[in-house]
């Protein structure tokens with residue numbers, strides 16, 4: 399920030415979900431800081447180039463990269479990301495905090511209010527996520543899982559619009575909830591049937607670490623931090639990091655804190671749905687008083703679960719890292735992202 403009283407500039411992408419999420423955090427920061435926060439629109443390569451497939455642009459990482467560049471360049475002071483879209487490595491000089499997460503589960507949005515069990519034999523279900531596809535096929539091998547792209551409304555229209563060509567689509571409950579669209583949900587999917595993406599439902603609020611040095615922003619970030627969310631998403635994303643998994647990997651992870659116990663389940667599935675490996679582990683947080691020690695223990699829990707998955711042959715079930723085709727030109731290398739269902743604006 400240029401001066402302590404200048405309005406804080408919160409960088410956001412232009413999609414409905416991004417602006418909704420950014421506005422939520424802007425409101426909370428305004429309350430916490432006691433002065434206005436302004437939204438600054440940051441356009442990314444992914445927003446500008448709507449014709450190339452997202453994979454050729456390097457996955458949803460392009461959206462994250464543009465926001466982070468704006469933070470580093472000083473075009474904004476704070477950025478809000480969907481945590482599941484963030485690569486697992488934290489860049490130097492930036493600090494992330496995770497407010498209390500929304501419901502992390504996936505939501506089935508089917509015509510006629512159908513549940514997964516109600517869908518007709520051979521029913522057509524749309525998702526762009528290999529993780530969702532694999533688990534849907536494992537639960538209902540007869541389903542025809544169709545690869546779809548587009549923003550939330552575009553996807554919903556495929557199942558619920560006047561020209562619907564699908565029986566259902568699967569989206570994150572959290573995104574629908576933030577957009578005020580939960581009335582389209584016909585079933586919130588049981589995480590033991592469809593495990594959510596690591597970090598799903600959580601937001602990551604990011605700032606330059608240097609700005610968090612003894613300023614009111616540091617206090618606001620501390621107030622935004624939600625311990626159970628932080629420990630849960632650390633554990634979930636630690637699985638992804640240990641598996642060195644990219645955005646195309648069919649991996650789900652679901653952690654929660656209940657009565658001072660952190661429980662983590664993770665699944666690696668074969669995309670055709672014919673096989674999956676699941677592991678669950680628990681961590682007693684009761685004696686982990688210091689925040690840093692609890693964080694370390696949550697990360698270690700994720701490593702333990704990932705290694706159990708590897709021991710059981712996770713790497714044989716699915717290509718874990720992104721087997722991205724070599725770039726045609728001398729484009730800079732892209733970081734693999736932790737997301738699974740790319741949202742194109």
Ligand SMILES: NCc1[nH]cc(CCC(=O)O)c1CC(=O)O
Nearest residue numbers: 480569570573598599600739741
């Ligand atoms: N990659 C797209 C994306 N990133 C975050 C969300 C939903 C909100 C969240 O998980 O916090 C979505 C859409 C979806 O998967 O339905």
